[in-house]
Amino acid sequence: MSTNDNQLRIGMVGYAFMGAAHSQAWRTVNRVYDLPARARMTLICGRDPGKVAEAADRLGWAEHTTDWRELVARPDIDVVDICTPGDSHAEIALAALAAGKHVLCEKPLANTVAEAREMAAAAAAARAGGARSACGFNYRRVPAVALMRQLVAEGRLGEIRHVRATYLQDWIVDPQFPLVWRLRKEVSGSGALGDIGAHIIDLTQYVTGQRITGVSAVTETFVKERPLPAESSGLAAQADGGSAATGPVTVDDAAIFLARLDGGALATYEASRFATGRKNALRVEINGSLGSVAFDLERLNELEFYDATRPAAEQGFSRILVTESEHPYLSAWWPPGHIIGYEHSFTHQMRDFIEAVATGGDPTPSFAEALQVQLVLEAVVRSAEEGSSWTVIEPALATTAA
Amino acid sequence: MSTNDNQLRIGMVGYAFMGAAHSQAWRTVNRVYDLPARARMTLICGRDPGKVAEAADRLGWAEHTTDWRELVARPDIDVVDICTPGDSHAEIALAALAAGKHVLCEKPLANTVAEAREMAAAAAAARAGGARSACGFNYRRVPAVALMRQLVAEGRLGEIRHVRATYLQDWIVDPQFPLVWRLRKEVSGSGALGDIGAHIIDLTQYVTGQRITGVSAVTETFVKERPLPAESSGLAAQADGGSAATGPVTVDDAAIFLARLDGGALATYEASRFATGRKNALRVEINGSLGSVAFDLERLNELEFYDATRPAAEQGFSRILVTESEHPYLSAWWPPGHIIGYEHSFTHQMRDFIEAVATGGDPTPSFAEALQVQLVLEAVVRSAEEGSSWTVIEPALATTAA
Amino acid sequence: MSTNDNQLRIGMVGYAFMGAAHSQAWRTVNRVYDLPARARMTLICGRDPGKVAEAADRLGWAEHTTDWRELVARPDIDVVDICTPGDSHAEIALAALAAGKHVLCEKPLANTVAEAREMAAAAAAARAGGARSACGFNYRRVPAVALMRQLVAEGRLGEIRHVRATYLQDWIVDPQFPLVWRLRKEVSGSGALGDIGAHIIDLTQYVTGQRITGVSAVTETFVKERPLPAESSGLAAQADGGSAATGPVTVDDAAIFLARLDGGALATYEASRFATGRKNALRVEINGSLGSVAFDLERLNELEFYDATRPAAEQGFSRILVTESEHPYLSAWWPPGHIIGYEHSFTHQMRDFIEAVATGGDPTPSFAEALQVQLVLEAVVRSAEEGSSWTVIEPALATTAA
């Protein structure tokens, strides 16, 4: 495998919501950015032969297969992009790394800490052979999030005192919404916690540059039994109207937890699929001794920044429209004030991934960083099971926090 | 004591921030509302003879004294209004109730559960003799908060799933801000927790009509030593520049906690004086199975209401400008869209208090309800001391939750 | 007349909406601000004997009368506060000035330019004898508006390019809303234009320090006939249900106009009572070469300020919570972030009026400044009558623009 011809041939596993989002990004990235390599949409893999053929045609992949092992084995594939549910991440990623492929794996990295640990070890080992790997915490690539990190890193917030992060959705409030795979622990590993809680854990650790050192948690499953699904895709689904069959929801509907960061900040987290009216409300606010930032994914082109070093009478949260050429990722896009959307976070992710891989760098977040998120997820589950008692999280690696 | 002459003679103890706010309300209430009795600003009490005389003149009280016992003993005083720091609430209130006075006591009711319990018992006993009592959780009287409660009570939110409440301020972020009485446990009982956390505990229990049944908590004191104050009033103060003396901060700067409500909802709470840029940001959001509400005290004339029973394509958070004659408390004020301020919550409180007392009703919240808040405050402290372990809160009285 | 005893005895004419707002302000002003004189609520005047007696009792005036001439003639009255509809402003103000009284006259100053001109001349003449006068454009005293003016005056906006001002209400959208006095030209002079358009004309001239030099206008009366009212007060009223009688609406429901300011800016104005959902939406935005400000009266505690001299990546509209002790008028009120309301603009107006009068200064805006507003109102009417043709406005006085 090489990028001598300045090409990166992508093999993507999965064609549902994440597959569509990644396809849009792979298709777009070289049209917008000047990069040292071009992504080729070579091969897509899915279990259903008809559907994967249809997906290949619609999404623009040259070839398709139903066997991910074939994909991993093909010598012309440079990158394996894993967009499947969490229960297959470890197996595919380990095989891909063993085959010397670069790997981009969707989040959460795995369904268990044990798997994640094995993956992180394999990634570190494969790196020596030239394979690179990263986990798809795409929200790091929202320009406003990158700007937040930049402001924190420049010391503009001073000493961090508070983090409050919520990721709120409402797509399963209706008790008749069916039992899709995301509500079954054996496939998804966890519910709101791993699906969306993982995002705010990673995002806040990333933006602050700090590590969560302990948590106290409560989780809840409000609707414990749901109709079996007829069919589903993305986050939409319909119950099988012709059947009265139901099954147990085996994951959390919501998780709330307190945390401390290693720099001394207090933090609150909430992930829920029962927050009526909140569609995709990932909100983060960080208060420091010199300033604060606030972000809302439903208004992802904006960042609120409070600079407490300004003249007292002029202080206020500034609504920065993060759409300007001075902002991360944006000089390649549109004129001032022309907003971008959710999908652009993936295009930016692919940009950074391609650039790192093509130049021998290390794409981020590494599997080790993703393992650190997994450790937090596991601690949350344990604390919730043990009367919310304080549960300590150790660093996965000495170097993780950086 | 009677209100046969349709007058209620008020004796107020305290003349600082709360004293000024209460004075503005007593002065205004009968000018705006038609009520069965008129408040007379008869007597003000404070420890400093010069200052209390000046306060009487400025705030419009007929007489002044430095001895609260004299105030409580005066036969012409109908109502004792307690605006002192928490360490003197119990003694004054118990004496006033013993003297057969109606009592309005600022929040939190007391500095300890033991005191609060004694006060609630005394209030219940005094009621037989005609004395009425209430605790000054004035935010219940913000029209948007009253509207929230109304919407919940009417079932418009359905089953409550989530409560998230924060009360954020930033007035002590500067480590050179002096050690005022609110930072000394022996006077204030606690820090952000009792001062502002008490408000969101009461407000969310009030609005949902539910009781907090358990908590898991973390508290923190970020700045542990501060300069001694030269002098202070309200929330503003200056360090004694001529002195290098400092003292220990003995209260929490911030408290965060998870909770469950007796109706099954999960809740998160945060009270902090270290949230840079947030001046008086009491924010509450409640998500139910049929709708949601969101409120921000910095925009207290607005309520956001999401009605999930509306046509799907039209659902959204409606910004209700709670300034119209159809809204609680507002028909007596200004034309449509003319906003009111913080101080009006006290005027509304006095309206409800006068109306209840003059008609033999029971003003709210009762001391028993305020005791329930105190039990939560104590549980938060205990949980924080015991590794955030889940701490159960019992009902103070069988009838409290209603 | 003197203020040797540090008292200003007020005689107020009118007891409806404006009378209630002024009463609240006179009652409060000395309780909040340290001022060189104290306002005494001496005498209130209204046409209906029963109502004025009731108003005196409720609003807190010592005496009452039905004869404004008696009020003007009384030697113990220092200030005549005119809160009547516009058709009586001139007569009362001229008599009061002739009697050597200080005069505070509600806006618009008069119903015609001729009247306003006579009043301005009389005010200038009476000044020599010690009488002071001002027109009640109370929104100048909203702290955020004062802060806007300050920012402009300090050059923070650079050269002013654009002004856009709207004052939108919706209280007469319903065609069954009755024909109250504000809809009858012989009493009110004009409709939305004079009632609320006058405010944005004055406010924008005040904040920019510039004069409107010409306008092009369109006005409209959407509902031309309305039921006669049973009775009305404030902005609320009910049609006389027992009668089928209607009458013609003789004023504008809405007025829109373009303008130029003498500093070269373009401006757009809109005043309407038919903007469904906008209750009291006075909004002003000003764009300059170095920055911009935006204000909304429904959120009167906030000012948005864009500083184009900030680092490019951090520029944004800052939401300044204009509630801090560093802001105009606010050090006397509540702690950080505790908002004020509509009525406070009157309290601040009385503060400035008392301070100016008691120290021999000139309260603002002067009758001459108010005349300048009147000239704009008249030019708007003329332009609308003459096919929107450009209509020039001359300065009332050489010194008005300052």
Next chain:
Amino acid sequence: MSTNDNQLRIGMVGYAFMGAAHSQAWRTVNRVYDLPARARMTLICGRDPGKVAEAADRLGWAEHTTDWRELVARPDIDVVDICTPGDSHAEIALAALAAGKHVLCEKPLANTVAEAREMAAAAAAARAGGARSACGFNYRRVPAVALMRQLVAEGRLGEIRHVRATYLQDWIVDPQFPLVWRLRKEVSGSGALGDIGAHIIDLTQYVTGQRITGVSAVTETFVKERPLPAESSGLAAQADGGSAATGPVTVDDAAIFLARLDGGALATYEASRFATGRKNALRVEINGSLGSVAFDLERLNELEFYDATRPAAEQGFSRILVTESEHPYLSAWWPPGHIIGYEHSFTHQMRDFIEAVATGGDPTPSFAEALQVQLVLEAVVRSAEEGSSWTVIEPALATTAA
């Protein structure tokens, strides 16, 4: 030319800002939507041989040429997509229509009414031969705008009373910003008026279903002389630092105008490139007798809707997150609350264009509708030249207004 093979071969003229935006849309549209034909990015045309070759490679066009006449003449081209400055629209479009091609032409349709009239006539004539044409007012395809139109069409706003529309940018506030083609009348036809004013004219006529019948206008050029540009692309450019040469700005920097709509509404319009801090602020508010809507392009995923038929105490502007499968265009995109960006309006435009052309329908807006916009632009210019006098606009065609 046929679409028998279910393909539409696109030939695009222009490769700057609009060319990039259109390319992204042509590339994406069939990946997201199921359509009766597939767009093929066959040929791109530009004047500079090197740049057009580079653009073809980067943007993904199969072939390139420097001669638009060759493009128009090629038998395999089905659609001519015109993305050049306005001075070449007419010539290219007329030739393409004559050659029987479908034509998509960027807005404004032309630089003069005469050209636009000729184009509309040619489009009508060519239609008989099967050629279809439309003008690229892409903002009609923003989902929130489509939803606005739907609400108006369903009568949810009742009788329209007010329209206020602004399109504010700030990219030429700096007097050193160079004299790019958009500031030269011979190329662009007009300045802010035609570039962005055209959008709000079309959008408001589209959403209300009403026609502007007359205007009164003022235009201004604040900076009359600018440095000559070194090179430019999109809206970004740099002055030629090595040269002191300047040239005259021959277009308007800002245009403001009043209007009436044929349904009786009053309207205000403002287009400016001097609104500091407003980057791409196309804002529209429409007030009707039963409701109102408000839209801001910088938050294009949101629509505010006020429904005055709701219970009085619950009325408020609802922030509808227009990202749901129930909303126009969105069922093909992402899960709930996942926002889209500016570029999606073009993808939606291409979707509608392909669907109409492939099924023999008529894509919108027609050249006749675009001519109607041109008539308004011309009337604005004339009114501004003639002392803002009222200038009537006739319907271009009897059937245009529908």
